[in-house]
Amino acid sequence: MSWRHLRIAATLAVAAWVVAACGREPPPPPAQPAPPKPDVVLIEPVLPERPPRPELPPLFRDIEKRTFQFFWDTTNERNGMTPDRYPSRPFASVASIGYALTAYPIGIENGWVSRTQAVDRTLTTLRFLRDIPQGPQRTGKGGHKGFYYHFLDMQQGHRYDSWVELSSVDTGLLMMGVLFAQAYYDGDDPREAEIRRIADQLYRKVDWTWLQQREPLISMGWFPESGFIVHDWMGYNEAMLLYVLALGSPTHPVSPDAWTVWTRTYDHDWGVYYGQEYLSFGPLFGHQYSHVWIDYRDIQDQYMRERGIDYFLNSRRAALAHREYAIANPMKWKDYGENVWGLTASDGPQNTRQMYRGEEREFRHYSSRGAGLRENFDDGTIAPTAAISSIVFAPEVVIPATEEMHRRYGDYLYSSYGFLDSFNPSFDFEIPLKTGRLVPGRGWVASDYIGIDQGPILAMISNYRNEFVWTVMKKSPYIRKGLEQAGFRGGWLTPEDEAAPADERTGPDAAAARALGMAESRAAAAEAQAKQEQPASNRAQPPP
Numbered sequence: 001m002s003w004r005h006l007r008i009a010a011t012l013a014v015a016a017w018v019v020a021a022c023g024r025e026p027p028p029p030p031a032q033p034a035p036p037k038p039d040v041v042l043i044e045p046v047l048p049e050r051p052p053r054p055e056l057p058p059l060f061r062d063i064e065k066r067t068f069q070f071f072w073d074t075t076n077e078r079n080g081m082t083p084d085r086y087p088s089r090p091f092a093s094v095a096s097i098g099y100a101l102t103a104y105p106i107g108i109e110n111g112w113v114s115r116t117q118a119v120d121r122t123l124t125t126l127r128f129l130r131d132i133p134q135g136p137q138r139t140g141k142g143g144h145k146g147f148y149y150h151f152l153d154m155q156q157g158h159r160y161d162s163w164v165e166l167s168s169v170d171t172g173l174l175m176m177g178v179l180f181a182q183a184y185y186d187g188d189d190p191r192e193a194e195i196r197r198i199a200d201q202l203y204r205k206v207d208w209t210w211l212q213q214r215e216p217l218i219s220m221g222w223f224p225e226s227g228f229i230v231h232d233w234m235g236y237n238e239a240m241l242l243y244v245l246a247l248g249s250p251t252h253p254v255s256p257d258a259w260t261v262w263t264r265t266y267d268h269d270w271g272v273y274y275g276q277e278y279l280s281f282g283p284l285f286g287h288q289y290s291h292v293w294i295d296y297r298d299i300q301d302q303y304m305r306e307r308g309i310d311y312f313l314n315s316r317r318a319a320l321a322h323r324e325y326a327i328a329n330p331m332k333w334k335d336y337g338e339n340v341w342g343l344t345a346s347d348g349p350q351n352t353r354q355m356y357r358g359e360e361r362e363f364r365h366y367s368s369r370g371a372g373l374r375e376n377f378d379d380g381t382i383a384p385t386a387a388i389s390s391i392v393f394a395p396e397v398v399i400p401a402t403e404e405m406h407r408r409y410g411d412y413l414y415s416s417y418g419f420l421d422s423f424n425p426s427f428d429f430e431i432p433l434k435t436g437r438l439v440p441g442r443g444w445v446a447s448d449y450i451g452i453d454q455g456p457i458l459a460m461i462s463n464y465r466n467e468f469v470w471t472v473m474k475k476s477p478y479i480r481k482g483l484e485q486a487g488f489r490g491g492w493l494t495p496e497d498e499a500a501p502a503d504e505r506t507g508p509d510a511a512a513a514r515a516l517g518m519a520e521s522r523a524a525a526a527e528a529q530a531k532q533e534q535p536a537s538n539r540a541q542p543p544p
Contacts, residue, residue, distance in 0.1 A: 072104075076154055079124065095173035097174055100125070102292070102455065102459055103455065105181070132158075136224055138225060142159060150221075168220055169233065169238060176241060182195065182199035212258075218233050219232050235263050249482075256486065271373050278321070283375060284387075285344045287390075287393075288315065295473075295492060296315075315393045319390040323338065340382060341386075342383055349424060382424070385457050388419070388461070392460050418454070420446045
């Protein structure tokens with residue numbers, strides 16, 4: 001059955017409702033055979049309630065403290081460079097620095113460090129970032145055009161190696177931390193004033209338009225050896241924060257049509273997966289990173305207004321779908337279930353192919369892992385950050401999952417700085433490993449903590465407790481401008497002197513639009529399912 005048939009059926013149903021509402025009987029439609037239903041799970045077009053808010057057990061306070069200590073202890077206190085990973089600690093990551101700048105105020109609010117200590121560390125970091133040499137040269141520079149290289153030397157802050165790109169999205173993650181620091185340190189102390197001033201300089205310096213080689217989209221980055229990366233950021237993924245930052249720039253803003261084109265590919269990723277209908281991106285980090293700093297509850301761009309939800313509820317559905325995928329466990333990995341789930345970018349044991357349950361399976365070391373309509377890969381490696389960083393979206397399933405992973409694997413997975421990056425109970429092959437170690441009878445476990453996985457854990461627990469990071473970031477005029485330029489409105493974006501607009505997600509017109517859109521997306525999902533090849537592979541498959 002094509003989507004056109006479903007569109008006709010939905011339109012007839014809406015027309016019948018309108019006529020009945022006017023007190024007139026509609027003429028009987030011509031007799032037609034009952035159309036076959038698409039082979040997907042149907043979801044009612046009703047806006048779900050906010051997720052429940054169960055109380056956090058004591059374990060989460062311990063996780064917060066240990067995760068905060070990762071950033072405080074491993075960062076180079078002389079320059080503020082935060083390692084990409086630890087204890088390997090080969091180089092700094094500018095994204096990790098962005099999370100570190102966000103972590104320090106969380107430490108203040110919890111009494112783990114004093115405000116003076118955090119101001120000193122933050123000011124050291126921002127001064128160093130300001131003074132790192134920039135330019136087009138291949139060596140001896142830490143950035144160019146306001147952007148920073150993905151990985152920097154821990155001591156000098158220069159580009160770590162020739163394979164390291166000038167990264168747009170990692171600069172974006174850094175700038176979110178920079179703007180968070182600018183918004184948080186609002187005191188009269190001259191050092192706090194300097195934090196605000198340098199933060200503004202760093203953000204204003206980023207020339208977002210320079211990376212628009214194929215306007216209006218933004219390129220993933222640039223190499224001094226070969227030039228601009230030929231791939232642009234197109235939705236849906238973690239680069240949502242990149243476009244908000246670029247749209248909000250007071251010096252080098254991109255035009256609003258960048259957001260329009262960014263969302264143009266959304267329909268390829270909207271559909272039903274394991275009982276949830278949502279805008280899909282396989283790895284959970286894509287549903288988390290932007291939400292670390294921005295409260296997307298009840299604010300909508302044009303696409304989400306048409307779908308009748310917001311990005312927050314979309315991320316909730318993604319988390320629930322991941323859990324249902326683990327319960328179904330189509331690839332029969334060990335230990336997957338209702339409280340052991342979560343695929344994202346993480347460490348893994350090795351790039352290798354091994355026999356598992358009578359068939360050859362692919363395993364990877366560091367890689368993006370996910371379950372969704374696209375961007376899927378599953379080799380049995382679970383990353384605790386995937387579930388824990390979804391705490392704000394789906395606490396009723398994240399809390400028991402966190403407790404169970406701590407109870408079942410904590411003796412070798414939980415250590416000085418909280419959960420190590422990942423583990424794989426199915427991988428017990430005696431081969432040389434890229435990283436991590438084998439635990440006899442328990443499988444593989446990572447040996448490192450990774451900054452971009454630690455950061456969302458700490459910030460999202462903080463947001464769950466009292467909306468701390470979100471509340472601070474709402475004070476940033478640049479973030480507000482970026483969201484408004486992208487077409488977001490409603491919720492906390494509504495000016496205080498204006499009445500909140502009527503909820504566009506309710507009413508007959510919105511209900512009709514949602515019904516029609518859902519019918520089309522179900523048909524598209526069914527058609528894609530029918531065409532999808534089913535090889536013996538590591539792709540995370542939808543239910544049969």
